[in-house]
Amino acid sequence: MCTAINFLDQANETVFGRTMDFYAILDPHLVSFPAGASWETMLGQTLADQYGVGGIGRHAQHRYVLFDGVNEMGLAGGALYFKGYADFxxxxxxxxxxxxxxxxxLHYALGSCASLDDIRERLADLTLVGIQDGLTGTVAPMHWMFTDLSGRGLVVEQTALGLHIYENPVGVLTNSPDFPWQMTNLRNYLGVAPEQTEQVDWNGLQMEPFGQAGGTSALPGGYTPPARFVRTVFQKLHMVPPKGIEEAVVAGFHILEGVTLPNGVVKTANGTFDYTQYTAMIDLGQKVYYFKTYENPQVIQVDMKPLWKSKEKVVQDLGSIQTSIFYGHLR
Incomplete structure (x- = not known):
């Protein structure tokens, strides 16, 4: 369970953001790979990144598997669970x-592509295959969302019917079902609006709404992927457009707070709990990461550009970053 977003501010600067929701402890790390860095794939291939890549991921089988990231060309993306539909x-x-x-x-795309169009071209010569994930013991069912400096969005899904690449006009992705289904489902909520519901007359019975937000009463309130998709699309498309990048980052965190999972509210079949282990926003233009973890809501800012100047990859355990959860105290 995860939610991803992308949008532009009024200055046409792009941000990408996501929640990382999972039932197993991921132990996320921030990882930076400079341009030219070599890395080994799950199939034992050795690849070299054409562009500097920075992202959040986990250490698995002597390598880092990225959950989300950005490259020095301003391409960003994230991998999300796609259970029951992904087929490799x-x-x-x-x-x-x-x-x-x-x-x-995800690492391959960020390391070798400068834009969404590049991703389309690369996928024409690729076969995505399934490898068992050591964390879950299954072939990880993934789909992906990407954005670049243009502000466009792209969704990549592979199902039993083949590889599908979709333009993403709403800039939102959650999990299953597939992206076309999620877009069609939006039509069930045509009556949802930010405007207040007016007084109504039911055959002589006069009724007035309670407070504000009457126009949003039909929004789904649960944590299922379709509910999160609808809720996030509505909030994202109706928010006041941010004036600049700082406002955009703050707005992104606010939108994602509407779908974050407290530990304990979503219980899996094996008795564990799906919860939001971290939330991240990325400024694509300046290549700056912003993230906060479940344990600490204080937002951490990391400029990836200086890290890419290193000749070695740089790794930082998100859990080891100890900062006060309080910014200051009033006296």
């Missing part, structure tokens, strides 16, 4: 295309 073939020695594990696709 097993690796084959007889494939005529380059094969890449779905777990490696």
């Amino acid at each position: 073939p097993q690796p084959s020695k007889h494939s005529g295309q380059v094969q890449l594990s779905a777990l490696d696709f």
Whole structure:
């Protein structure tokens, strides 16, 4: 369970954001790979990043699997769970295309693509295959959302019907069902509006609304992927457009707060709890990460550009960043 967003501020600066919701402890790390850095894929291939890449991910099998990230060209994206719909073939020695594990696709895209159009071109020569994830013991069912400096959004999904690449006109992605279904489902909420409901007359019975927000009463309030998709699209498309990048980052955090999961409210079949382990926003123009963890709501800012100047990858455990949850005290 995760939610991702992208949008422009009034100065046409792009931000990308996401919640990372999962039932297993991910131990997330911030990782920076400079341009030219080599890394090993799940299939044992050695690849070199054309562009500097920075992202949040976890250490798995002697490598870092990225959950979200940005590159030095201003391309950003995130991987989200797509259970019940994602379908990846097993690796084959007889494939005529380059094969890449779905777990490696985000890093590959950020390391080799400068724009959404580049992603489309790269995917034409790729076969995304399924590799068992050591954390869950299953083939990780992923789909992806990307954005670049243009502010456009792209969704990449592979199902039993094949690979699908969709333009994302709403700048939101959650989980299952597939993206076209989520877009169609929005039509069930045509009556939702930010305006207040007027007084009504039911055959002589006069009724007035309670307070404000009567126009939003039909919004779904649960944490299912369709409910989060509808709620986030409504909030994102009706917010006051941020004037600049700082306002955009703050607005992004506010929108994502509407779908964050407290630990304990979503219980899985194995008795664990899905909860929001971190929330991140990215300024694509300046390549600056902003994130906060479940344990500490204080927002941490990291400029990726100086890290890319290092010849080695830089790793920072998000859990080890100890800052006060209080900014200051009134006296």
